Amino acid sequence: MKLIVQIPAWNEEETLAESIAAVPRRIRGVTSVEVLVVDDGSTDRTVEVAKQAGADHVLQMSSHVGLARAFLAGIEECLTLGADIIVNTDADNQYCADDIPALIEPVLERRAQIVVGARPISEIESFSPVKKVLQRLGSWVVRVASGTDIPDAPSGFRAYARDAAARLCVVNTYTYTLETIIQAGRKRIPMTSVPVRVNTVKRPSRLFRGMGQYIMRSVKTILRVFVIYAPLRFFMTLASFFLLPALAGVGRFVYFYATDGGAGHIQSLVLSGAFLAVATILFAVGILADLIAANRSLLEDIRARDLLRQPQRPRQTGKVIHAVDFADAS
Incomplete structure (x- = not known):
């Protein structure tokens, strides 16, 4: 049972090493744990830091393609590397990596194929009261649109079984979090959530400039996915x-x-x-x-069958896989 922890990163040279070091390398029920860093066209030392910090694989995009595209590229690369379970976490060390065993437990026990880490939103000091309300409201809308019961839809700390990961296909370029939940709900992929802890993040989010932009993009994503899948x-x-x-x-x-x-x-x-x-x-x-x-x-x-049947790439620790190589492999 191979677990690959993928970390999308864009100019994260300051926190990436800490995020990689925090990943537990021994987990009960898992034979091997590997780390894949997806470099989203960084212009700093992100790739160099990833190799020095012990990342087993580095997938380097040819340019900055956005979080959603980087996430999907990482998923496909994890499948090519033979992952049985894929955990996605952030490069800013927002999520507590010690909760990875709890995150993958429902997958190991075959109770779910996708597990979303539910953050203690009300306890996060960096979230303003308005953002906390909007987070709950957005999660409620996603639950209605997807027919699921995921309390923290925007959470990027997730575990995917191999079959479920192969069936995901992200359309929008903004973020994968809302779309994949609605998509999985429409495809009736078993999902659940587990409570997870968070670490203090000093820098603001890079996904949006302000709360208004976050709301507009989230509404646009939900409507678009709803039109596509229903x-x-x-x-x-x-x-x-x-x-x-x-x-x-x-x-x-x-x-x-x-x-x-x-x-x-x-x-x-x-x-x-x-x-x-x-x-x-x-x-x-x-x-x-x-x-x-x-x-x-x-x-x-x-596409899912093709991903699951393609030959697996052997492990080559520290090798940087470029976007061209990734496109050829998929």
């Missing part, structure tokens, strides 16, 4: 907002037509006709989007 439900909901007023308008016209001949109420019929046209278009778009989603699901299944 298109029929999404467009049928939109269509109903036009269909109901249209039916009410038609009913109003029919009532007045039956009582006084409908004189002077033709506007209701015209407006209702416009609403019915919009509802019909949305309904048609929903059908087409649902067919496209079914085709995409088949392509994702083919």
